[in-house]
Amino acid sequence: MNLRLVNIVFLLLFFGCSSVSPQSDSKVNDGLIVRTGTSFGMCVGYCRNDYEIKQTAVTLTRNDIRKSLTQTCQTTISETDWAAIKAATNFSEFSKQPERLGCPDCADGGAEYIELQLNDQSHRVTFEYNATIPGFESLVDLLRKQRNAYKECK
Known part of the structure; x- marks a missing residue:
């Protein structure tokens, strides 16, 4: 009986210490x-x-680009x-998107980009x-809001 009790205590300690708690989304x-940005090919400034x-x-x-500034x-x-x-953001779903959508900066319409980097992987x-x-x-709306709030260096 004592041996059985010792085994039960041992198993509880072993499995209790080895449990892994799931990571929260913030830790992941x-x-x-x-990274996000805009560009216009036919532009001054x-x-x-x-x-x-x-x-x-x-x-x-x-x-x-014209003045190399x-x-x-x-x-x-x-x-x-x-x-x-x-x-x-959902990196795994974002990574399934094509690298180019539509015709960015065709006819000087401008281009935007979003790049997500998660540790050593990135997709733009x-x-x-x-x-x-x-x-x-x-995500696009949130990043535009940030870009609009901070348009130039002061």
């Missing part, structure tokens, strides 16, 4: 970096704007905005300016 997306969002840090890089500056977004962006989708990515409309 901790390695998430979101800073015609290419690239944003990189890592948690609440935002880096804007503006390029004037580059501006880079940084700002922050709220935890709430970052949480909304993370919630709108370029699409027509003011269009959207099917199934990712909320």
